[in-house]
Amino acid sequence: MKNRIFSLxxxxxxxxxxxxxxxxxxxSSEYDINQPVTLKGKLTKLExxxxxxxxxxxxxxADGKVVNWAxxxxxxxxxxxxxxxxxxxxxxxxxxxxxxxxxNGTATANGRSITLPDGRELFAxxxxxxxxxDGADPTER
Amino acid sequence: xxxxxxxxxxxxxxxxxxxxxQMVVLGQTPKATPWTPSHTPDGQPDVQGFWEATVxxxxxxxxxxxxxxxxxxLLNEHKGIARAKKPSRIVDPPDGKVPYLPxxxxxxxxxxxxxxxxxxxxxxxxxxxxxxxGVPRNLFWTxxxxxxxxxxxxxxYEQNHTYRVIPLDGRPHVPSNIKLWMGDxxxxxxxxxxxxxxxxxxxxxxxxxxxxxxxxxxxxxxxFTFSDAKTIKYEAVIDDxxxxxxxxxxxxxxxxxxxxxxxxxxxxxxxxxxxxxxxxMLRLNDSAKADTVKQKx
Numbered sequence: 285m286k287n288r289i290f291s292l293x294x295x296x297x298x299x300x301x302x303x304x305x306x307x308x309x310x311x312s313s314e315y316d317i318n319q320p321v322t323l324k325g326k327l328t329k330l331e332x333x334x335x336x337x338x339x340x341x342x343x344x345x346a347d348g349k350v351v352n353w354a355x356x357x358x359x360x361x362x363x364x365x366x367x368x369x370x371x372x373x374x375x376x377x378x379x380x381x382x383x384x385x386x387x388n389g390t391a392t393a394n395g396r397s398i399t400l401p402d403g404r405e406l407f408a409x410x411x412x413x414x415x416x417x418d419g420a421d422p423t424e425r
Numbered sequence: 426x427x428x429x430x431x432x433x434x435x436x437x438x439x440x441x442x443x444x445x446x447q448m449v450v451l452g453q454t455p456k457a458t459p460w461t462p463s464h465t466p467d468g469q470p471d472v473q474g475f476w477e478a479t480v481x482x483x484x485x486x487x488x489x490x491x492x493x494x495x496x497x498x499l500l501n502e503h504k505g506i507a508r509a510k511k512p513s514r515i516v517d518p519p520d521g522k523v524p525y526l527p528x529x530x531x532x533x534x535x536x537x538x539x540x541x542x543x544x545x546x547x548x549x550x551x552x553x554x555x556x557x558x559g560v561p562r563n564l565f566w567t568x569x570x571x572x573x574x575x576x577x578x579x580x581x582y583e584q585n586h587t588y589r590v591i592p593l594d595g596r597p598h599v600p601s602n603i604k605l606w607m608g609d610x611x612x613x614x615x616x617x618x619x620x621x622x623x624x625x626x627x628x629x630x631x632x633x634x635x636x637x638x639x640x641x642x643x644x645x646x647x648x649f650t651f652s653d654a655k656t657i658k659y660e661a662v663i664d665d666x667x668x669x670x671x672x673x674x675x676x677x678x679x680x681x682x683x684x685x686x687x688x689x690x691x692x693x694x695x696x697x698x699x700x701x702x703x704x705x706m707l708r709l710n711d712s713a714k715a716d717t718v719k720q721k722x
Contacts, residue, residue, distance in 0.1 A: 309553035309702045310484060310634055312541045333699035335555065356702075361692045386705055 311384075315394040319385035323353050323393065327377045332360050332370050337408075339395070341379055355381050355395040357408040368406060377401060383409070460653040462617060467575040469593070470617050472651050475689065477568040477682040478659075480511060483558065484634045486675065487513040487521055489565075514565075516660075517674040523637050529668045536636025543706050551630045553703050555696030557587045557606035559630040560623045560645050561661045561675065568682055570691065578612055578619060584694045591621055598624050604641050606630065619649040639665045655681040 311317075325341035337357040342350050357363060373379075380399040386392035396409040462470035482490045489511045501508055513521030525533060539548040552558055558566050567584040578591040591612040599609050604627035612621040623645040631638050643665040650658040657679040664672040683689040 309550065309706065310540065313543055313553075313706050314702055331699065334694055335696040335700055336702070338699075338701075359694060361694055364692070388705060390705075392705065 311394065314386060315384045316387045317384055321381075321383055321385050321393050323355070323381045323383075325353065325379065327373055327375055327379055328352060330370065330373050330375070332363075334359050334361075337363060339373065339379070339381075339398075339408075341381065343391075351391050353381075353391045353393060355383060355393050357395050357398075363408065366407065368408070372400070372406075460617065460651070462651065462654070465573050465575070469573055469578070469614060470651060471573065472619075472649075472657075473571050473573055474681055475568055475570050475683040476657065476679050478565045479678045479680055480514075481565055481567075483552070483562050483566045486515060486523065486633045486635075486637050489514055514675045514677060515673055516676045518671065523632075524670045524673050526668060526670060529638070533636045533638065536631075536638075540635050546707070549703050549706055550634050552634070553700075553706065555585060555700050556630055557585065559606060559626055559628065559632075560589070560608045560610075561647065561659075562630065562632055563587055563607070564659070564679070565677070581691065583691050585696045586694075591619075598622075601625065608645070617651045619647075619651075621647040621649070623647065638668070639663065640667050642667055649679075655684075 323341060323343045325343040327339060328342055329338075329340040331338040331340075337360055339355050339357060341353050341355065343353050344350050358366075378401050381393070381395050382397045382399075383393040383395040386394075394409065396407070397405050398408045399405045462472065465471050465473075480489050484490050490508075515521045515523065518524055523533070536548060539545070540550075543549045552562075552566070557563065563569075563582050567582050569580050569582045572579040572581065576593050578593065580589040580591070582588060587607060589607050589610050591610040593612050593614070595613070596611065598611060599605075601624070603609070603625055605625050606627055606629065608623040608626035610621050610623050612619055614620075624643075626639070626641060626643055626645070628639045628641045628643055643663060645661055645663050647659070647661045650660075652658050659677045659679050660674060662672050662674045663669075
């Protein structure tokens, strides 16, 4: 009960500190809302850059083949203001990523949430891209 | 009796929630009293600080969406939820549409038809290439900070290194052959309204994502009316006889932002350093080519 109240407090605080950082492109010109993906794999590379960060994970398919997926995240400023740090993503960490696949059919996705091994689910997407209001973004107005 | 830490947490949350409810109630009551601002040393109304449009997003001037892009609407339509359309930002003409000449209307419609399928370079929004949004679009894309020094108003935008310098001394515009991404601004105060005359816009960026546009002869006159300590009633009249049948006007409400965040500051957002979305958008049909894009980085 204590934790729940504290979490509510944090949620409220997050709402008040909403960051109006809009993406520089339209979501639907690049990603397909009809292709939600859930990807599990080890982090091989992290690019903490503008305008979008990128994380790369090795995903083993049903056929046993390993495909390296590129997942777009929010900008470093947006992630930093949400309390995320580069150190939250050490290479080799096992991540579960939910997002939407690129329209061009490559192993690329727009990441909405990332679940860490300890179970914490973080919103890592871009606010204001026109991305789905799927509740993943705690700052969405 | 000493409060347990649980009780302390609960009462803190409760007080906070009461504060929020109060803010919502107050926010719904229109302010009737006129506002007397403090003034800068050179006599300008002091309006410095962080600001942000209440309805952000630059997807479509005639159908503003908070957050831009169509995906949110597509997802809701998928669930059977119809989106409540917001009023057009365009308040004149009354139909809320850009009053194009026929050739210009055709051009805009062609871009709009390809906004989600940008199969050619020219369909890609320059904003996606991290190019400056120009005037007035940048005001809706990102928050901005107003700084005032004697004889000047500066607008610095939160993203992409864009800014505007607005001298107030009545100097003429730069020569017409000089074209600038963010235009050339000249301002003066009329009471609590900052009037800004903008010319020399290169118009290489669009007015929104769906292809609304002007030429580099466009003339924009903005009025930032600071109606109270926290609110700007913004208007911009846009004039370009090569493109439009008449001048037209947009209006918006802009409010102070980040007031609860002590020492909020802008951090560098260098869009150009890692922009890759445009290549993705151009729908590389060859997967090998797509992989090459990734490896190049």
